[in-house]
Amino acid sequence: MKKKSHLARLWVVACFFILIAGVLIWRMLDLMVVDRQFLRGQGNARSIRVVDIPAFRGMIIDREGSALAVSTPVQSLWINPKDFAPSAKQLASLAHYLGVPVKQLEMRVHATHARGFAYLQRQLTPMVAKKIDALKIPGVNFQEEFKRYYPEGDSTAQLLGFTNIDDNGIEGLELAYQHWLVGYSGKKRVVKDRTGHIIDELDMLKEPQPGHELQLSIDRRIQFFAYHELQNTLNKFGAKSGSVVVLDTKTGEVLAIANAPSFNPNARSHYTLDSYRNKAITDTFEPGSVVKPFSIASALDTGLYTPSTIIDTRPSWMIVHGHTIRDVHSYGVLDVTGVL
Template identity: 50%
Template sequence: MNTEVRSGVSPRRRPPGVPMGRLRYVVMLGMVLLGLGLLVGRVVILHVVDRPFLQGQGDARTLRTDSLPAHRGMIADRHGEPLAISTPVVTLWANPQDVPDDPIQRVQLASALGMELETLNERLARYAEREFMYLRRQLTPEAAQRVLDLRVPGVYGQDEYKRYYPAGEVAAQLLGVTNVDDVGQEGLELAYQPYLAGTPGLRRVLKDRRGRLVRDLEVLREAKPGGELTLSIDQRLQYMAYRELKAAVAEQDADGGVVVMLDARTGEVLAMANQPSYNPNNRAGLDPQGLRNRVIVDPYEPGSVVKPLAMAAMLDAGDLSPSTVVDTSPGWMRIDRFTIRDIRNYGELDLAGILEKSSNIGMSKLVLRYDEPVVPQLYRRLGFGQAPGTGFPGEATGEVPAPVRWSSSQWAALSYGYGLSVTPLQLASAFTAIANQGRLLPPSLLRLDEPVTGEQVISPEVARQVLEMMDKVVEPDTGARRAEVPGYRVAGKTGTVRKTGAGGYQENAYRGFFVGIAPVSNPRIVAVVMIDHPRGDSYYGGAVAAPVFSRVAGSALRLLDVPPDQRHVPEDE
């Protein structure tokens, strides 16, 4: 017993080591192998099972599909002269989170942008939580490059196109405008937006996590430029018509005015001018009134300028001839509760005399002979009360009242131009029937490559008779004498209409009209001039609108190389 105690060996304890150590070793080895197995399995899953998903996620964060802007199609006049073109520009944008706070770089950036430093800092602070903001839209490539050459981190350029209008305010209402994204907003730019816009292209690019371009990889789809639009407008005539109209409106201190000129043989619109206007290349301080194309979208009560059309309706219906005489004495007449007056007592007048003197009494007595509404029926065949079909946004239909329970006074009023409304374009189009042997030609804003037959609305004989009557209206001793064009015979008709307001017809507010056809021997042009609320010495159409026609038609006939026909010779020559 003593020996065992001295040796320090206890009979109840196993020597440490071998069995327990081997167990721990096995456990630890198993855990390591399990961990390695899990790692290998995860790698296999990532590289085999999840590879397509992860590859797509990676590409989504580096590969991008960018749009390639399409070049907007040009709008040209009938001779190919540009009226609206798209020029390359650069839009500068920034990632505010990447733009450094370095005051020197910010001063340089603000100076290159033409911006106050305080303004730049305020904008960067406002968009600090975002990754995109515009710095400047649609700069010239040279101006944008000066900014990009500063190499300020977070500042980038994007290629775009901007619309430019070489004619400026001269054809603004007809062409319309595009917005900052080059999308049509008014006029023909809006009407033909899908055709002019083209189809943007697509390209694949590599970008970093900040969205910065690293490399162009491939073009997926080429940008398809928009189609080119060729108008019927002759830019030479457009400039001339606008110049004369603007001068007349200023001279008469008028609210505005219009000029529209059609080709008498085809119905194509050769010129269409509006006042007031605006510069589509610089719209700062734009007056919305200048946007309106009054030739197409604003209907007016036409007054006496439609008397030749009413005369044509009655001649075409029969029972009348140019030699028919009407007694207009004593210069006034009562119809229903209304009194109709002429300027003075003209006595007996034939049909040409009724048009020359613009006798309301004569027209009323003629139209009241008929039991059928021959005048409004012709108005409708001429396109009044219907859309002209030009495709221009907002084109007005005008109005011809329906023949339901008409009174005699309403019947008479239609014959001398009251009680209906037409646009200047509708009015000019209607007179193509007089100029074109009774065939009405629909107006066209696009150049026509094929001749148009038109619709026969009155007989050729009646059209010739009315044209000759209108020829006598523009004589040296008539109220329309100021419409004469040296070297050419002119057929025309004046009109003066009181403007309407909330309370009916206004006092001392008028519109002066003139419609003309030239030359009479072989009509080439039909034109309508309207001066709105002239405040000069006179407001009559023969005084304010006829001179504009004379200057516009004279220049147009010479530019179109139309040979002179028989000249009016005053009696004292």
């Protein structure tokens, strides 16, 4: 009896282990065959991503083809706060490259901890981005973007305007021709590692479409001299502001349009909104005697007047379309030269 009881217990134990082995084998087959496609899809979902390809904004050039506004490649620094784990030394170096105190950087990261994506700084130069990338901080990533640059600086500032941090026009010609200059981003499928770095590019889904080039009638050399002569004149007479427009008398094309004081569109953080206005276009003013040469030239061109033709300006006022226009003083009888 004891021998039979012992054999029965052995059979029970053996059956138990056979059952466990059967379950494990079945699960292995299930994973290898039945759920293989599902698991592959789950793996791809964690590693294959579709990312944007930034598009180049169209250049603005002068009549001779010289660049007035160009977009240069930059890098924007972003992190996954949950993966961001720098050492004390790495954090200090990162803060140094970003130009902020370590404490401020820590507060910025802490404020975004609940998110999976947060910019630390936009539009870093490639050199600074390379130094930060060399720190090998977990959770640190870069995104390629473009930043607008204006080679002529303050001489064309109000005319061209500028773009915002996303390279969209918000002032001047940059805003007026946004639809023409703006590019449209493309898309590509890539493989990323767990830290978010791209380790392979699979295929192009959509080619980026660059913006169109915009050519102006402006001559950058005339623009430069017009602006600086205007500045010198303001300084000489102590005027608060001034504008100048240079036209081609044969075609009517605008060769230069400048305002002073101006601002540096490449570093505009400390300027006021008033500095951005193109006053030659937006502001109305009484032209006064400035317009006289054009009126006199038109009169002489008719052949009815000469420089010595006599004009009686009395009684120093006249009615035009129901409005009375008066001279400041009574000048009596003058020749055309005297009127001018």
